[in-house]
Amino acid sequence: MIIAIDGPAASGKGTLAKRLANHFGFHCLDTGLLYRAVARDVARNGFRLEDAWAAVAAARNLDPRELEDADLRGNAAGDAASIVARIPEVRAALLAYQRNFARRPPGAVLDGRDIATVVCPDANVKIFVTASPEVRASRRFAEFEARGSAVAYETVLEDILARDARDSGRASAPMMLAEDAELLDTSNLSIEAAFDAAVGLIKRKISH
Template sequence: MIITIDGPAGSGKSTIAKMIAKELGFTYIDTGAMYRAVALKIKRSGVDPDDPLSVVKVLQSTQIDLIPSENGVKVFLDGEDVSGLIRTEEIGKLASKIARHPQVRKILVRMQRKLGEKAKNAVLEGRDTGTVIFPDADIKFFFTASPEVRAERRFKELKEKGININYSDILKEIKERDLLDETREDSPLRPAEDAVIIDTTGKSLQQVFREVLQIIKERSRLH
C-alpha cells in the first residue's frame, strides 16, 4: 500500500507521516529531505541555484540515501549524515528554488518512485507525492493550515532547539516558500483531485493522527 501526504511547510505532514508509518509498520519516505540534501550540496559547491544545467550537473554526481531511524529517517548526502544540517530555513528556501527546475524534479521523482516501489508499503510525504510521484497511490492526503499557525509551530520548534529567530521572519519565509511552491510551472503544490483535505489548524497532533488513521482503516476495508 502506498499512502501520500502532501502540504505546505508547517502543516504537520512530516510528524503525522512518521507517526502513521510507525503505527502501520510502513517505510517512511521524506521526499522533501531529498530536495534539501541537493540544496545543501548546491550551497556548498557555490553553484548558481537559478541555473538548471549547473544544478543538474551537481545532482548527477550526488548520492542521496534515506535510512530509517527511530525519529523517522536519517538523510545521507554522499555518505555524510546531513539530517540536522538540511533543516534550516535557508536550506528550505533554497530547496524550493531548485525544485522549480523540471530537470531536477524529473531526476528526483525517478529516485523517489524507486524508493516507494522497493518499500512496497510506504508513507510518502512532500509536495507532489500524490499528484506526480504516485498519482495512483492507494490513499492520498493533503494537509493545510493558515500561514500564521504554521509560522507559530515552526517558531516553537526552533525555540525548543535553542535557536533564536523572530516570528515575523519565519512567517515571511513561509509565505515566500508557499509562493515558490504554488507558482512553479512544473508540479506546483496543489491537492490531488482524489486527496482527502485535512485542515490541521486548531487540532492537536493526536487529533490529526487519529483522523488520518481512521480514514486509512476505512479506505483499506474498501480496497
C-alpha cells in the same frame, strides 16, 4: 500499499508521515530531503542555487546515504530546496528514485509537495495536510525559540507565505490538492489528534 502525504511547510505532514509509517510498518521517505540535499550540494560545489545545470548535476549524482545530514533539517535548507525544486530537470532527475522507493514492500509513506499529483498519482491513499499560515508560522516560531534562535514571528510568517508562493506557483509540479485526496486541516489539532484522524482516513479508504 502507497500512502501519499502532501502539504505546505510546517503543516505537520513530516511528523505525520513518520508516525503513519511506524504504525503500519511501512518505509518512509521525506522527499523534501532530496531537494534539500541537492541545494546543499550545489552550494557546496560553489554554484548558485539558480544555476540549473549545477542543480541537475547534483540531482543526478545524489547519494541517498547523505540524507541523514542534520543540516538538511534547518529552515535555511528548506528555503534553498524550494529554489532548486522549481527546476523541471531537477524534479525529473529525482522522480525515478522516489517511485522506486514507493514500490518497496510491504508499503511506503512518502511526504512532499507533489506526491499525489506527480510522483505517485496511483497511490492507494492520498492525504493533503494543511493549516493556516498563522498557525504554521507559530509552530515554526516555537521551533526557533526552542533552539534559542532570535527571530521575529512576523519574519517567520513572511517566510512561510513566500515559501507557499514558490511551491504553489512554480511551473513544474506545483503544490496542489489532488482531486481524489483527503484534506486534513491540522490548524486546531494536536499531533495525536491529527494522527488519529489520518489513521481513520486510511482505514476507511482501504476498506472500500
